[in-house]
Amino acid sequence: MQKYSKLKIAANYANAWFNAAKDKKIEDKVFDEVQLLQASYAQNKETWNILAAPIDDDTIKQTIIKTVAKKIKLSDISTDTLLLIAQNGRIALLEFILDEFIKLYYQDKGIVEVTVETAVALSDAQDKKLHSVLEDKLNSKIKLKYLVNRAVLGGLRINFNSFLIDDTLQTKLKRMNALLGGGNVK
Numbered sequence: 001m002q003k004y005s006k007l008k009i010a011a012n013y014a015n016a017w018f019n020a021a022k023d024k025k026i027e028d029k030v031f032d033e034v035q036l037l038q039a040s041y042a043q044n045k046e047t048w049n050i051l052a053a054p055i056d057d058d059t060i061k062q063t064i065i066k067t068v069a070k071k072i073k074l075s076d077i078s079t080d081t082l083l084l085i086a087q088n089g090r091i092a093l094l095e096f097i098l099d100e101f102i103k104l105y106y107q108d109k110g111i112v113e114v115t116v117e118t119a120v121a122l123s124d125a126q127d128k129k130l131h132s133v134l135e136d137k138l139n140s141k142i143k144l145k146y147l148v149n150r151a152v153l154g155g156l157r158i159n160f161n162s163f164l165i166d167d168t169l170q171t172k173l174k175r176m177n178a179l180l181g182g183g184n185v186k
Contacts, residue, residue: 007100010093014100017081022108026075031105033078038098052091061086112140117147117157117168134158 021030041048051061065086069079085091106113114134116122122130127144134142138160153169 006093007096009090010096011100013081013085013090013093013097014104017077017097018101018104018108020077020081021075024077026077027105027108030075030078031102033072033074034098034101034105036072037078037082037094038102041095041098048091048094051086052094054089058087061091106143110140112138112142112160113145114138114142114158114160115145115147117149117152117159119148119150119152119154119169121146121148130156 017030018027021027051064055061062083065082066079068074069082074082085094085097090097103113105111116130131142131144134144142160151170153173155168155170155172156165157168157171158165
């Protein structure tokens with residue numbers, strides 16, 4: 001299966017899940033559940049991969065999902081969606097489905113996802129200042145995701161929607177090198 005078709009299938013499940021939650025006016029609760037499932041998936045990929053494996057008896061998968069759903073108190077919508085995903089043999093796409101759900105939720109709530117890449121983790125004061133400045137500049141609520149990458153050397157690389165603001169020392173040095181040495185800027 002090509003990646004495009006996986007993403008399209010994931011988007012269809014996420015869209016149906018989000019719309020069902022929105023119809024019941026519990027999209028915030030389901031969003032919290034999706035984040036919980038995303039964390040569980042990240043920590044227990046092997047367990048989820050076992051559920052994704054083809055087995056003859058789907059009742060085993062359904063029993064596991066129902067048990068987990070009851071234990072972590074998932075809504076009926078989330079439980080039913082997970083059961084449907086398992087029944088249709090799409091558990092292997094769960095990571096994509098969860099990601100797509102979160103994108104839909106942010107889009108619906110007018111939240112912009114912003115990825116900030118730095119050489120070192122920002123202090124709380126720097127985080128608050130950056131958060132405030134970005135919300136002001138983007139005129140929107142934002143969700144910040146930080147990536148620490150020592151190769152940037154200093155400064156920030158900010159990515160949101162289809163925009164990239166690269167104010168890293170790494171990029172500045174590459175540009176200076178290109179200007180002085182005649183090399184290509186990447």
